[in-house]
Amino acid sequence: MSNERLSASNLGPATLGIHGEETDSPPGSPIVPPIMQSATFHWASPADGELIYSRFGNNPNQVEVGRKVAALEGTEAAGALASGMAATAMALLALTGVGDHVVASSRLYGATQKLLTLELPRRGVDTTFVDPDEGGWEEAVRPETRVIFIEMPDNPTLRVLDPRPLVALARERGIKVLCDATFASPVNLRAASLGIDMIIHSATKYLGGHSDLIAGVVAGPQALVSEVIAMSHLYGPALDPHTAWLLDRGLRTLEARIQVHNQNALEVSERLSGHSAIGRVIYPGLPSHPDHKVAAELMTGFGGVVSIVLKGGGAAADQFLSALKIAVAAPSLGGVETLVSQPRHTSHAGLTQEEREAQGIPDGFVRISVGIENSQDLIADIEQALEVVD
Numbered sequence: 001m002s003n004e005r006l007s008a009s010n011l012g013p014a015t016l017g018i019h020g021e022e023t024d025s026p027p028g029s030p031i032v033p034p035i036m037q038s039a040t041f042h043w044a045s046p047a048d049g050e051l052i053y054s055r056f057g058n059n060p061n062q063v064e065v066g067r068k069v070a071a072l073e074g075t076e077a078a079g080a081l082a083s084g085m086a087a088t089a090m091a092l093l094a095l096t097g098v099g100d101h102v103v104a105s106s107r108l109y110g111a112t113q114k115l116l117t118l119e120l121p122r123r124g125v126d127t128t129f130v131d132p133d134e135g136g137w138e139e140a141v142r143p144e145t146r147v148i149f150i151e152m153p154d155n156p157t158l159r160v161l162d163p164r165p166l167v168a169l170a171r172e173r174g175i176k177v178l179c180d181a182t183f184a185s186p187v188n189l190r191a192a193s194l195g196i197d198m199i200i201h202s203a204t205k206y207l208g209g210h211s212d213l214i215a216g217v218v219a220g221p222q223a224l225v226s227e228v229i230a231m232s233h234l235y236g237p238a239l240d241p242h243t244a245w246l247l248d249r250g251l252r253t254l255e256a257r258i259q260v261h262n263q264n265a266l267e268v269s270e271r272l273s274g275h276s277a278i279g280r281v282i283y284p285g286l287p288s289h290p291d292h293k294v295a296a297e298l299m300t301g302f303g304g305v306v307s308i309v310l311k312g313g314g315a316a317a318d319q320f321l322s323a324l325k326i327a328v329a330a331p332s333l334g335g336v337e338t339l340v341s342q343p344r345h346t347s348h349a350g351l352t353q354e355e356r357e358a359q360g361i362p363d364g365f366v367r368i369s370v371g372i373e374n375s376q377d378l379i380a381d382i383e384q385a386l387e388v389v390d
Protein backbone atom coordinates (compact mmCIF):
# COMPACT_ATOMS: atom_id res chain seq x y z
CA MET A 1 0.00 0.00 0.00
CA SER A 2 2.66 2.53 1.04
CA ASN A 3 4.78 1.86 -2.08
CA GLU A 4 1.70 2.12 -4.28
CA ARG A 5 0.96 5.50 -2.73
CA LEU A 6 4.50 6.63 -3.59
CA SER A 7 4.19 6.04 -7.34
CA ALA A 8 4.14 9.42 -9.14
CA SER A 9 0.57 9.02 -10.40
CA ASN A 10 -0.76 8.64 -6.84
CA LEU A 11 1.06 11.53 -5.22
CA GLY A 12 -1.01 14.52 -4.15
CA PRO A 13 -0.60 17.96 -5.75
CA ALA A 14 1.11 19.34 -2.62
CA THR A 15 3.88 16.74 -3.02
CA LEU A 16 4.07 17.09 -6.81
CA GLY A 17 4.23 20.89 -6.57
CA ILE A 18 7.36 20.52 -4.44
CA HIS A 19 9.01 17.41 -5.90
CA GLY A 20 7.28 16.91 -9.26
CA GLU A 21 10.24 17.88 -11.47
CA GLU A 22 12.96 15.98 -9.62
CA THR A 23 15.05 13.42 -11.44
CA ASP A 24 18.49 12.44 -10.10
CA SER A 25 19.72 14.40 -7.10
CA PRO A 26 23.39 13.51 -6.60
CA PRO A 27 24.99 14.46 -3.27
CA GLY A 28 25.81 18.15 -3.21
CA SER A 29 23.17 19.10 -5.77
CA PRO A 30 21.04 22.05 -4.70
CA ILE A 31 17.61 21.51 -3.12
CA VAL A 32 16.35 24.48 -5.12
CA PRO A 33 17.33 24.40 -8.81
CA PRO A 34 19.65 27.26 -9.79
CA ILE A 35 18.50 29.90 -12.25
CA MET A 36 20.09 29.09 -15.60
CA GLN A 37 20.08 32.64 -16.89
CA SER A 38 21.80 31.75 -20.12
CA ALA A 39 20.57 31.98 -23.69
CA THR A 40 22.77 29.12 -24.86
CA PHE A 41 24.83 26.18 -23.54
CA HIS A 42 28.17 24.43 -24.25
CA TRP A 43 28.27 21.61 -26.76
CA ALA A 44 29.84 18.33 -25.69
CA SER A 45 31.97 18.37 -28.86
CA PRO A 46 32.21 20.56 -31.97
CA ALA A 47 30.14 17.96 -33.83
CA ASP A 48 27.38 17.90 -31.20
CA GLY A 49 24.22 18.86 -33.05
CA GLU A 50 22.04 19.25 -29.96
CA LEU A 51 20.99 22.84 -29.64
CA ILE A 52 20.22 23.91 -26.10
CA TYR A 53 18.96 27.41 -26.69
CA SER A 54 16.49 29.20 -24.45
CA ARG A 55 14.06 30.12 -27.25
CA PHE A 56 13.52 26.39 -27.82
CA GLY A 57 12.01 25.59 -24.42
CA ASN A 58 14.95 23.32 -23.50
CA ASN A 59 16.63 25.62 -20.97
CA PRO A 60 16.78 23.61 -17.68
CA ASN A 61 14.44 26.03 -15.85
CA GLN A 62 11.84 25.76 -18.65
CA VAL A 63 12.17 21.98 -18.69
CA GLU A 64 11.82 21.70 -14.90
CA VAL A 65 8.67 23.79 -14.82
CA GLY A 66 7.19 21.78 -17.69
CA ARG A 67 7.92 18.53 -15.90
CA LYS A 68 6.29 19.78 -12.73
CA VAL A 69 3.14 21.01 -14.51
CA ALA A 70 2.86 17.64 -16.31
CA ALA A 71 3.10 15.87 -12.94
CA LEU A 72 0.41 18.16 -11.48
CA GLU A 73 -1.92 17.71 -14.46
CA GLY A 74 -1.25 13.98 -14.78
CA THR A 75 -0.25 14.42 -18.44
CA GLU A 76 2.64 12.95 -20.37
CA ALA A 77 4.20 16.35 -21.01
CA ALA A 78 3.84 20.10 -20.51
CA GLY A 79 5.59 23.15 -21.85
CA ALA A 80 5.93 26.66 -20.49
CA LEU A 81 5.64 29.81 -22.59
CA ALA A 82 5.87 33.56 -22.10
CA SER A 83 2.18 34.19 -21.26
CA GLY A 84 -1.21 32.55 -21.11
CA MET A 85 -2.05 34.11 -24.48
CA ALA A 86 1.20 32.76 -25.94
CA ALA A 87 0.10 29.29 -24.80
CA THR A 88 -3.38 29.68 -26.33
CA ALA A 89 -2.09 31.25 -29.55
CA MET A 90 0.71 28.71 -30.10
CA ALA A 91 -1.70 25.83 -29.41
CA LEU A 92 -4.28 27.12 -31.90
CA LEU A 93 -1.68 27.94 -34.55
CA ALA A 94 -0.05 24.55 -34.13
CA LEU A 95 -3.30 22.61 -34.46
CA THR A 96 -4.97 24.53 -37.29
CA GLY A 97 -4.11 25.74 -40.79
CA VAL A 98 -5.71 27.23 -43.89
CA GLY A 99 -9.23 25.84 -44.40
CA ASP A 100 -9.52 24.42 -40.88
CA HIS A 101 -12.31 25.20 -38.45
CA VAL A 102 -12.62 25.68 -34.68
CA VAL A 103 -15.72 25.25 -32.52
CA ALA A 104 -15.50 27.37 -29.39
CA SER A 105 -17.59 28.13 -26.35
CA SER A 106 -19.06 31.64 -26.50
CA ARG A 107 -17.90 32.07 -22.89
CA LEU A 108 -14.16 32.66 -23.29
CA TYR A 109 -11.57 35.10 -21.99
CA GLY A 110 -11.78 38.31 -24.09
CA ALA A 111 -8.36 38.04 -25.77
CA THR A 112 -9.02 34.40 -26.70
CA GLN A 113 -12.28 35.50 -28.35
CA LYS A 114 -10.40 38.20 -30.25
CA LEU A 115 -7.71 35.75 -31.34
CA LEU A 116 -10.43 33.48 -32.76
CA THR A 117 -12.49 36.22 -34.40
CA LEU A 118 -9.80 38.65 -35.61
CA GLU A 119 -6.50 36.82 -35.94
CA LEU A 120 -7.16 33.20 -36.92
CA PRO A 121 -9.29 34.23 -39.95
CA ARG A 122 -6.11 35.94 -41.25
CA ARG A 123 -4.52 32.47 -41.12
CA GLY A 124 -7.49 30.94 -42.99
CA VAL A 125 -9.12 29.47 -39.87
CA ASP A 126 -12.82 30.00 -39.15
CA THR A 127 -14.55 29.68 -35.75
CA THR A 128 -18.14 28.87 -34.84
CA PHE A 129 -19.12 29.93 -31.31
CA VAL A 130 -21.61 27.86 -29.35
CA ASP A 131 -23.52 29.16 -26.33
CA PRO A 132 -23.21 26.23 -23.89
CA ASP A 133 -26.70 26.98 -22.49
CA GLU A 134 -28.24 26.66 -25.94
CA GLY A 135 -26.14 23.69 -27.09
CA GLY A 136 -25.69 22.83 -30.77
CA TRP A 137 -22.08 21.58 -30.56
CA GLU A 138 -22.75 18.69 -32.91
CA GLU A 139 -24.39 20.96 -35.52
CA ALA A 140 -21.43 23.35 -35.29
CA VAL A 141 -18.85 20.66 -36.06
CA ARG A 142 -17.77 20.38 -39.72
CA PRO A 143 -15.54 17.85 -41.50
CA GLU A 144 -12.73 20.43 -41.33
CA THR A 145 -13.11 21.08 -37.56
CA ARG A 146 -9.79 20.45 -35.82
CA VAL A 147 -10.32 21.92 -32.37
CA ILE A 148 -13.06 22.41 -29.78
CA PHE A 149 -12.02 25.16 -27.36
CA ILE A 150 -13.61 25.67 -23.93
CA GLU A 151 -12.88 27.41 -20.63
CA MET A 152 -13.61 25.91 -17.17
CA PRO A 153 -14.81 27.78 -15.09
CA ASP A 154 -15.23 30.76 -17.34
CA ASN A 155 -14.37 34.37 -16.74
CA PRO A 156 -16.20 36.19 -15.11
CA THR A 157 -19.54 34.36 -14.79
CA LEU A 158 -17.87 31.21 -13.38
CA ARG A 159 -20.04 28.82 -15.37
CA VAL A 160 -18.82 25.22 -15.39
CA LEU A 161 -19.38 23.27 -18.57
CA ASP A 162 -19.41 19.45 -18.47
CA PRO A 163 -16.83 18.62 -21.17
CA ARG A 164 -17.53 14.88 -21.31
CA PRO A 165 -20.15 14.96 -24.12
CA LEU A 166 -17.83 17.23 -26.13
CA VAL A 167 -14.93 14.86 -25.59
CA ALA A 168 -17.09 11.96 -26.85
CA LEU A 169 -18.12 13.95 -29.93
CA ALA A 170 -14.52 15.00 -30.57
CA ARG A 171 -13.21 11.44 -30.27
CA GLU A 172 -15.71 10.26 -32.90
CA ARG A 173 -14.63 12.98 -35.33
CA GLY A 174 -10.87 13.08 -34.69
CA ILE A 175 -11.03 16.55 -33.11
CA LYS A 176 -8.83 17.80 -30.23
CA VAL A 177 -10.49 19.36 -27.17
CA LEU A 178 -8.55 22.25 -25.64
CA CYS A 179 -9.51 23.63 -22.25
CA ASP A 180 -8.33 26.82 -20.61
CA ALA A 181 -8.44 25.74 -16.95
CA THR A 182 -6.80 28.88 -15.54
CA PHE A 183 -9.64 29.55 -13.06
CA ALA A 184 -9.59 25.98 -11.73
CA SER A 185 -5.85 25.24 -11.46
CA PRO A 186 -4.70 21.59 -11.54
CA VAL A 187 -5.57 21.32 -7.84
CA ASN A 188 -9.30 21.83 -8.36
CA LEU A 189 -9.62 20.19 -11.78
CA ARG A 190 -7.72 17.29 -13.33
CA ALA A 191 -8.93 18.07 -16.85
CA ALA A 192 -6.95 15.24 -18.49
CA SER A 193 -8.96 12.71 -16.49
CA LEU A 194 -12.10 14.03 -18.26
CA GLY A 195 -10.52 13.36 -21.64
CA ILE A 196 -9.34 16.91 -22.43
CA ASP A 197 -6.51 16.64 -24.98
CA MET A 198 -4.69 19.83 -24.10
CA ILE A 199 -4.93 21.92 -20.95
CA ILE A 200 -3.94 25.57 -21.06
CA HIS A 201 -3.24 27.86 -18.12
CA SER A 202 -2.41 31.48 -17.76
CA ALA A 203 0.33 30.67 -15.23
CA THR A 204 0.30 34.40 -14.45
CA LYS A 205 -2.65 33.55 -12.20
CA TYR A 206 -2.80 30.66 -9.68
CA LEU A 207 0.24 28.69 -10.85
CA GLY A 208 2.59 31.63 -10.27
CA GLY A 209 0.28 32.86 -7.55
CA HIS A 210 2.00 36.08 -6.48
CA SER A 211 1.07 38.60 -9.22
CA ASP A 212 4.76 38.95 -10.04
CA LEU A 213 5.16 37.13 -13.35
CA ILE A 214 3.57 36.58 -16.77
CA ALA A 215 3.64 33.01 -18.07
CA GLY A 216 1.53 30.31 -19.69
CA VAL A 217 1.58 26.53 -19.92
CA VAL A 218 0.20 23.80 -22.15
CA ALA A 219 -0.15 20.22 -20.89
CA GLY A 220 -1.09 17.03 -22.73
CA PRO A 221 0.40 14.11 -24.66
CA GLN A 222 4.07 14.55 -25.63
CA ALA A 223 3.31 14.68 -29.37
CA LEU A 224 0.80 17.54 -28.98
CA VAL A 225 2.95 19.52 -26.55
CA SER A 226 5.93 19.14 -28.90
CA GLU A 227 3.87 20.53 -31.80
CA VAL A 228 2.96 23.60 -29.73
CA ILE A 229 6.51 24.18 -28.54
CA ALA A 230 7.78 23.73 -32.13
CA MET A 231 5.38 26.51 -33.20
CA SER A 232 6.81 28.71 -30.43
CA HIS A 233 10.31 28.21 -31.90
CA LEU A 234 9.08 30.19 -34.92
CA TYR A 235 6.94 32.86 -33.23
CA GLY A 236 9.35 33.14 -30.30
CA PRO A 237 7.32 33.49 -27.05
CA ALA A 238 9.82 31.58 -24.90
CA LEU A 239 9.59 31.81 -21.12
CA ASP A 240 12.58 33.65 -19.66
CA PRO A 241 14.60 31.32 -17.35
CA HIS A 242 14.25 33.61 -14.35
CA THR A 243 10.48 33.73 -14.80
CA ALA A 244 10.44 29.94 -15.17
CA TRP A 245 12.29 29.71 -11.85
CA LEU A 246 9.78 32.08 -10.20
CA LEU A 247 6.92 30.00 -11.61
CA ASP A 248 8.52 26.84 -10.22
CA ARG A 249 8.73 28.53 -6.81
CA GLY A 250 5.03 29.44 -7.04
CA LEU A 251 4.16 25.81 -7.85
CA ARG A 252 5.81 24.67 -4.61
CA THR A 253 2.94 26.24 -2.65
CA LEU A 254 0.17 25.72 -5.19
CA GLU A 255 -2.00 23.28 -3.27
CA ALA A 256 -1.59 25.10 0.05
CA ARG A 257 -2.59 28.39 -1.58
CA ILE A 258 -5.50 26.89 -3.52
CA GLN A 259 -6.95 25.36 -0.37
CA VAL A 260 -7.02 28.78 1.29
CA HIS A 261 -8.39 30.44 -1.88
CA ASN A 262 -11.17 27.81 -2.00
CA GLN A 263 -12.01 28.18 1.69
CA ASN A 264 -11.89 32.00 1.72
CA ALA A 265 -14.00 32.28 -1.45
CA LEU A 266 -16.62 29.93 -0.02
CA GLU A 267 -16.77 31.93 3.22
CA VAL A 268 -17.00 35.24 1.34
CA SER A 269 -19.71 33.92 -0.99
CA GLU A 270 -21.78 32.51 1.87
CA ARG A 271 -21.45 35.67 3.94
CA LEU A 272 -22.41 37.97 1.07
CA SER A 273 -25.43 35.91 0.00
CA GLY A 274 -28.54 37.82 0.98
CA HIS A 275 -26.71 41.13 1.62
CA SER A 276 -29.12 43.99 1.01
CA ALA A 277 -26.79 45.80 -1.45
CA ILE A 278 -26.23 42.70 -3.59
CA GLY A 279 -28.62 41.32 -6.17
CA ARG A 280 -26.67 38.13 -6.90
CA VAL A 281 -23.67 36.26 -5.55
CA ILE A 282 -22.08 33.98 -8.16
CA TYR A 283 -19.85 31.15 -6.93
CA PRO A 284 -19.84 27.54 -8.16
CA GLY A 285 -19.68 26.36 -4.55
CA LEU A 286 -23.10 27.85 -3.75
CA PRO A 287 -26.14 25.61 -4.35
CA SER A 288 -27.76 28.63 -6.07
CA HIS A 289 -25.12 28.54 -8.85
CA PRO A 290 -26.58 27.13 -12.11
CA ASP A 291 -23.70 24.65 -12.47
CA HIS A 292 -23.20 23.77 -8.81
CA LYS A 293 -23.93 20.07 -9.38
CA VAL A 294 -21.56 19.76 -12.35
CA ALA A 295 -18.85 21.65 -10.46
CA ALA A 296 -19.29 19.45 -7.38
CA GLU A 297 -18.98 16.34 -9.53
CA LEU A 298 -16.02 17.40 -11.68
CA MET A 299 -13.97 19.63 -9.40
CA THR A 300 -12.36 19.00 -6.03
CA GLY A 301 -12.68 22.67 -5.02
CA PHE A 302 -14.68 25.60 -6.37
CA GLY A 303 -11.88 28.10 -6.85
CA GLY A 304 -10.97 31.51 -5.53
CA VAL A 305 -13.14 33.82 -7.63
CA VAL A 306 -16.51 35.13 -6.46
CA SER A 307 -18.58 37.50 -8.59
CA ILE A 308 -21.30 39.78 -7.23
CA VAL A 309 -23.90 41.97 -8.88
CA LEU A 310 -24.59 45.19 -6.99
CA LYS A 311 -28.18 46.41 -6.99
CA GLY A 312 -26.97 50.00 -7.45
CA GLY A 313 -25.42 49.24 -10.87
CA GLY A 314 -22.20 50.67 -12.28
CA ALA A 315 -22.08 53.72 -10.00
CA ALA A 316 -22.37 51.52 -6.92
CA ALA A 317 -19.64 49.22 -8.26
CA ASP A 318 -17.29 52.19 -8.78
CA GLN A 319 -17.98 53.37 -5.21
CA PHE A 320 -17.52 49.86 -3.80
CA LEU A 321 -14.08 49.48 -5.40
CA SER A 322 -12.99 52.92 -4.15
CA ALA A 323 -14.05 52.12 -0.57
CA LEU A 324 -12.03 48.88 -0.21
CA LYS A 325 -9.17 49.08 2.28
CA ILE A 326 -7.49 45.63 2.13
CA ALA A 327 -8.70 44.25 -1.20
CA VAL A 328 -7.06 45.98 -4.14
CA ALA A 329 -8.92 47.41 -7.14
CA ALA A 330 -6.83 45.99 -9.99
CA PRO A 331 -7.07 43.62 -12.95
CA SER A 332 -5.90 39.99 -12.97
CA LEU A 333 -6.60 37.21 -10.47
CA GLY A 334 -5.07 34.25 -8.72
CA GLY A 335 -2.55 36.15 -6.60
CA VAL A 336 -2.19 35.90 -2.84
CA GLU A 337 -3.81 39.33 -2.51
CA THR A 338 -7.52 39.95 -3.11
CA LEU A 339 -7.99 41.71 -6.46
CA VAL A 340 -11.28 43.30 -7.43
CA SER A 341 -12.31 44.41 -10.92
CA GLN A 342 -15.30 45.28 -13.05
CA PRO A 343 -15.60 43.45 -16.40
CA ARG A 344 -17.42 46.46 -17.93
CA HIS A 345 -14.17 48.45 -17.52
CA THR A 346 -11.78 45.58 -18.38
CA SER A 347 -12.40 42.30 -20.24
CA HIS A 348 -15.84 43.30 -21.55
CA ALA A 349 -15.24 47.04 -22.12
CA GLY A 350 -15.49 46.53 -25.89
CA LEU A 351 -19.12 45.33 -25.71
CA THR A 352 -22.29 47.42 -25.45
CA GLN A 353 -24.29 47.35 -22.20
CA GLU A 354 -26.92 45.18 -23.95
CA GLU A 355 -24.28 42.72 -25.19
CA ARG A 356 -22.81 42.47 -21.70
CA GLU A 357 -26.25 41.92 -20.18
CA ALA A 358 -26.90 39.14 -22.69
CA GLN A 359 -23.74 37.45 -21.36
CA GLY A 360 -24.95 37.78 -17.75
CA ILE A 361 -22.75 40.78 -16.95
CA PRO A 362 -24.90 43.77 -15.96
CA ASP A 363 -23.26 47.06 -14.98
CA GLY A 364 -23.17 46.32 -11.24
CA PHE A 365 -21.06 43.18 -11.88
CA VAL A 366 -17.90 42.97 -9.74
CA ARG A 367 -15.33 40.14 -9.89
CA ILE A 368 -13.52 39.39 -6.65
CA SER A 369 -10.39 37.24 -6.87
CA VAL A 370 -10.37 36.25 -3.22
CA GLY A 371 -6.81 36.10 -1.90
CA ILE A 372 -5.34 34.20 1.00
CA GLU A 373 -5.54 36.99 3.58
CA ASN A 374 -7.41 36.28 6.84
CA SER A 375 -10.98 35.60 5.73
CA GLN A 376 -12.57 37.58 8.56
CA ASP A 377 -10.44 40.63 7.69
CA LEU A 378 -11.52 40.32 4.06
CA ILE A 379 -15.19 39.96 4.94
CA ALA A 380 -14.97 43.00 7.25
CA ASP A 381 -13.36 45.00 4.43
CA ILE A 382 -15.97 43.97 1.85
CA GLU A 383 -18.82 44.66 4.28
CA GLN A 384 -17.57 48.14 5.17
CA ALA A 385 -17.21 48.96 1.45
CA LEU A 386 -20.76 47.69 0.84
CA GLU A 387 -22.07 50.05 3.55
CA VAL A 388 -20.99 52.95 1.33
CA VAL A 389 -23.29 51.78 -1.48
CA ASP A 390 -26.15 50.21 0.51
Ligand SMILES: Cc1ncc(COP(=O)(O)O)c(C=O)c1O
Binds near residue numbers: 109180183
Ligand atom coordinates in the same frame (compact mmCIF):
# COMPACT_ATOMS: atom_id res chain seq x y z
C1 LIG B 1 -8.99 32.57 -18.39
C2 LIG B 1 -7.78 33.29 -18.92
N1 LIG B 1 -7.08 32.72 -19.91
C3 LIG B 1 -5.99 33.33 -20.43
C4 LIG B 1 -5.58 34.56 -19.97
C5 LIG B 1 -4.39 35.21 -20.59
O1 LIG B 1 -3.27 35.08 -19.76
P1 LIG B 1 -1.97 36.01 -19.81
O2 LIG B 1 -2.39 37.36 -19.32
O3 LIG B 1 -1.01 35.30 -18.91
O4 LIG B 1 -1.53 36.07 -21.23
C6 LIG B 1 -6.26 35.17 -18.93
C7 LIG B 1 -5.82 36.49 -18.42
O5 LIG B 1 -6.51 37.14 -17.67
C8 LIG B 1 -7.41 34.52 -18.39
O6 LIG B 1 -8.13 35.07 -17.40
